[in-house]
Amino acid sequence: MSENEHIPDSAVIAATPGQLKKTIVMVGMMGAGKTAVGRALAARLGVPFLDSDHEIETAANMTIPEIFERDGEPFFREKETQVIARLLKEERGVLSTGGGAFLAQRNRDLITDDGVSVWLDASLGVLWNRVRHKDTRPLLRTADPRATLNALYDARVPLYAKADLAVVSDGVSSIETMVDKVLEALKQRPDVLDWK
Ligand SMILES: Nc1ncnc2c1ncn2[C@@H]1O[C@H](COP(=O)(O)OP(=O)(O)O)[C@@H](O)[C@H]1O
Numbered sequence: 001m002s003e004n005e006h007i008p009d010s011a012v013i014a015a016t017p018g019q020l021k022k023t024i025v026m027v028g029m030m031g032a033g034k035t036a037v038g039r040a041l042a043a044r045l046g047v048p049f050l051d052s053d054h055e056i057e058t059a060a061n062m063t064i065p066e067i068f069e070r071d072g073e074p075f076f077r078e079k080e081t082q083v084i085a086r087l088l089k090e091e092r093g094v095l096s097t098g099g100g101a102f103l104a105q106r107n108r109d110l111i112t113d114d115g116v117s118v119w120l121d122a123s124l125g126v127l128w129n130r131v132r133h134k135d136t137r138p139l140l141r142t143a144d145p146r147a148t149l150n151a152l153y154d155a156r157v158p159l160y161a162k163a164d165l166a167v168v169s170d171g172v173s174s175i176e177t178m179v180d181k182v183l184e185a186l187k188q189r190p191d192v193l194d195w196k
């Protein structure tokens, strides 16, 4: 009798994520949880956490709203592409992008070349509840931010749908449960993560 026969089914240990072979890139709307879930996923995997917005703010020594106000959105988008290209080459880990990053073909190409994209798919109602009390997103500084969010959502969803994987965030009220769901989705991609 092999020693495994003494172990009941319930005690069989599930596969755990091992070595990371490609950077996991979180994409999706503002409020989808890219920063929060990306950070927790990196901690779970024990790999570096990178956030393109954070890198841009640190390099400029300004906040995102200040950059938009002083230099404009096209300047921010230029920096965003440069930062994403640099981070993808520099280090393997989890990279959370800003909500607009995956819209540009050049950024999608960079991400596809060196990473795997994961769309955190949340409904408008959930997104609105997460962003409505925060003033850190310059694109929502409009007369009717809810309508602006709706318009951005409609325009962007077809592009987010090009991501390699999609994980639905609705009905998931904990960041750690979202991490579980992302890891579950990544089981389809042994080229990204070894399982042991
Ligand atoms: N699944 C979730 N359950 C509960 N809160 C969440 C979830 N995902 C994100 N949040 C919260 O929503 C807010 C926006 O998340 P954030 O990570 O900043 O989104 P993004 O980077 O996509 O704009 C944060 O306060 C975050 O903690």
Ligand SMILES: O=C(O)C1=C[C@@H](OP(=O)(O)O)[C@@H](O)[C@H](O)C1
Pocket: 028, 029, 030, 031, 034, 035, 053, 064, 097, 098, 099, 100, 101, 136, 137, 138, 139
């Ligand atoms: O959706 C967007 O175009 C933006 C989303 C923001 O990041 P989060 O998605 O992390 O809020 C930030 O990059 C900037 O305000 C623009």
Ligand SMILES: [Mg+2]
Pocket: 034, 035, 036, 053, 096, 097, 098
């Ligand atoms: Mg973010």
